[in-house]
């Protein structure tokens with residue numbers, strides 16, 4: 001209700017300004033708007049989620065708004081993508097609304113404060129729910145050294161995360177998606193799995209690892225990803241990140257901006273990748289569905305396609321926080 005009143009004002013501002021204004025206001029007033037989502041417990045990756053509706057990565061890149069986001073009733077929150085060193089991301093403008101299509105195009109390029117400052121923010125949060133930390137590579141780390149960045153960040157965030165997401169699917173870091181290819185993925189996940197073994201012993205806890213993939217994958221790539229996930233004991237796959245396709249936004253203002261497309265136009269494609277992974281993994285590895293969830297029914301479609309949990313981003317921009325409660329209610333009623 002409140003969000004429907006505020007939305008015209010927010011949409012009259014530059015999108016990145018509106019984004020920061022919304023989050024800083026949520027930090028100040030979020031606690032007043034606290035919603036209690038009825039519990040609908042689900043156990044995934046060995047973790048107990050109070051409900052299956054999560055915040056997708058990228059909305060709180062620096063882990064600065066965890067308590068405000070928790071007040072919206074999410075069953076889990078994923079922060080990041082964080083890289084080893086701070087980096088400014090791409091020049092502005094780099095975030096575009098396409099309201100006619102309930103879509104966004106972004107080319108942020110992993111703007112973030114770097115893993116050290118990020119962890120200070122995580123430590124400041126009071127919330128003690130399930131926190132995913134999403135890690136990526138710096139834009140200027142050579143492709144051949146990408147695994148070093150993931151290992152470095154995994155070592156740093158390990159003790160603070162409920163689970164860690166390996167993001168190899170952002171379209172805004174040159175070459176990143178190349179890590180989804182068979183031999184690169186095998187080498188990367190091998191290093192990461194080895195590092196996790198070492199860290200499990202050191203910390204006395206095995207932190208689950210999720211792999212986040214693109215919606216722009218063909219059947220062979222999906223098969224290769226499923227095989228690598230099984231081989232290296234990855235605990236979940238998040239399907240999907242944003243898309244480089246422009247189906248459904250042709251002819252719209254900003255429709256040809258470079259970057260990743262998210263929201264309603266990518267729903268079918270993201271759900272198709274999710275369903276194909278579900279078939280390939282045959283229930284052995286849980287899936288987290290993201291991409292184009294604008295209603296509770298969309299969330300239920302992801303579960304029907306094989307997801308155990310869902311994540312929201314673009315839907316929150318268009319529908320506001322009530323989308324969290326709506327998704328949780330529909331999934332509870334299933």
Ligand SMILES: Cc1cc2nc3c(=O)[nH]c(=O)nc-3n(C[C@H](O)[C@H](O)[C@H](O)COP(=O)(O)O)c2cc1C
Pocket residue numbers: 056057058059061080081095104106108110134167170212240241242261262263264266290291292293311312313314315
């Ligand atoms: C502005 C914006 C920034 C994003 N940044 C990240 C990011 O840093 N890391 C990541 O893994 N995904 C990122 N994403 C992708 C989302 O987490 C999500 O996977 C994708 O947008 C599909 O879901 P949606 O259609 O509900 O938005 C971003 C998405 C948007 C719209």
